[in-house]
Each structure stands twice: as C-alpha cells, then as structure tokens.
Amino acid sequence: MSTPTPSSPQPDFLTRPWDERDPSPWLALYLDQSTPLPDDVKAAWLTDSSSASRQYLLPFVRPLARTFIILFQICKVFVPRNWSHSRLLHRFLAWGLKRFVSPEANWLILRHFHLGSQVLTFIGRNSPVPVSTSPLEPADIDALKDDLFLKHDLNLFNFVIRLNKALRDKGLALCKPEQVDFSMIRKPDLRLEDMPRTRLNFLDLQSAIELFTPLYQLMLTDNDFWRAANSLQLDETIGIYAATIMAAPEHLILVNNKHPLVPLSTLRAGHRLVIHGLSTEMLHSLLLRFKDAHVQAPPAAMSGYEA
Secondary structure, eight states: OOOOOTTSOOOHHHHSOOOTTSOOHHHHHHHOOSSOOOHHHHHHHHHHHTSHIIIIIHHHHHHHHHHHHHHHHHHHTTSOTTOOOHHHHHHHHHHHHHHHBOHHHHHHHHHHHHHHHHHHHHHHHHSSSOOOOOOOOOSSGGGGGTTHHHHHHHHHHHHHHHHHHHHHHHTOOOOOOSSOOOTTOOOOSOOGGGSOOSTTOOBOHHHHHHHHHHHHHHHSOHHHHHHHHHGGGGHHHHHHHHHHHHTOGGGGGGSOSSOTTSOOOGGGHHHHHHHHHHHHHHHHHHHHHHHHHHHHSOHHHHTTOOO
C-alpha cells in the first residue's frame, strides 16, 4: 500500500497512540480498506476532514454561504443576463487557494482536474466510437486562473453530448471492449509538499468550497452557475459509463451524487461538490486497481478477463 509522502507532516491520528477506551474515528477510517483510496490520498482527505477549521468554522460558514446564495440570486434578477466576470473570479479563487486553503485541500483540488480528465479519456478511448476529450491538467494553483473551473464543467457536458451523439449516429451502445485500454490511467504528477504551507493556509476543503460557491454564483451568469451545479448530477452517469466498460456494475455504490434526471437546489451545491470530488477519487482508484490487475494477469487469463 502507498503511504503518505515522507516529507509531509504525519497526520495527528497516525502519530497518537491507539487508546482502546478512546479510539480515533479518523484512524479507523484510515485503516479501513472497504473504500479503494490510496493511503496518501486517504491521509490527506482525513487530515483535512479532522482539522479544527472543519470542526469549528464550517458550521458557521455553511449557513452564511447559503444565505448569500439566496441574496445573490435575488440580486441577479436586476442585472443583465450575460453579466459575467469569469476571469476575475478565477484569479480571485487562485489567490484565495494559495493564501488561505490547506495544503491537503489544494492538493486534492488540483488532483481532481487530472483525475476527471483521465476518467473521460478512459471512457472516450474505450467507446465503440472513439471520442475526443479536452484534458485539463493544471501543474499548479496559478494554472487555475485560465477559467479552469468553468472549463471543467463545459468539458463534462460536451463529452456526454459528443459521446452519445456518436453512439446514436452509428446505432451503437456503450459496452465492454475486447481489450480495455488503461494507458491513460495513472497517478498525477502532483506533490503534496509543493502546495503552499504557511500559517494562513488553514482553511479546510469543505469550508473553502462553501465560501467560494456564492462567489461562483455572483460572478458567473445564471446559466453558467446552474450548469455547474447540475454537472454534479452526472457523477452516476460517468460511473455507469466506466462500469459498463469494465463490466463491473457492483462498484457503482461508491460513485453517487443523486439521480442525474433530478436536479437539486443550488443551496447544497457546496456539499455535493465535495461528494463529487470524493466520487472521482473513488472511481479513479478503482480504475487504477483494474489497470494493475490487467497488467499483472497472464495473457491466457486475460482472454476471459472481466475488467
């Protein structure tokens, strides 16, 4: 199993002695292997989740952020429909991430773009009709200034449209190919120790997302914001595509964010965005496991291989 990066501080729940009369829930979640996250990712996720910021700040931030979403929605009624400042928004987001957000949260955010791009490429290449993709692989936080959050949402919807138009035009359906191509599935070249780590970098992932969501709504058009919120409905859709290619529908239990045909209120977009990130990590980890099994299996065994 992988381990947290040696040069990164060890999480508190891994350094404290195990007390059977007061066991750490974070240690239990870290040691549990029912979810397929690599140890370094799980350690970063649980370090962020167990932070003081999430425990004490998030309960105040979340209702405040949702109140601003309502207020901004009212304000948007009185501004032009195409009013948007996407470039300014992304510059502000990059500035906030570099100066106030925890190293673990920043690492997970950057990973998300890489993992999402790899998953879409995996589906596109293994489709009966190969479909092109537009990978987003930021090397650092500054790369996010190039409208990457908005492009991420556009890529997802355009991919679903492009894939299904190609399948419909050919009268085909997505299915498991004779040989599954895992070549694009890999660990991103991103290091936790390269993330900003100052005394001000304390904000946890969930609090940061809750704070940034109202700004996302304020500085984009209503159409862009609603599309971004509704893109979270496609987690199951992408999971079904990947499970169909791998012939492994049982793994869909770890990829969920409500039914794709039932859009939810934008008030819970922040929380659901966190679930979206975790679902992507889970799906990518499963694909990595299948890739390892594919590489290690002898050629004879692969003839009947079920991804």
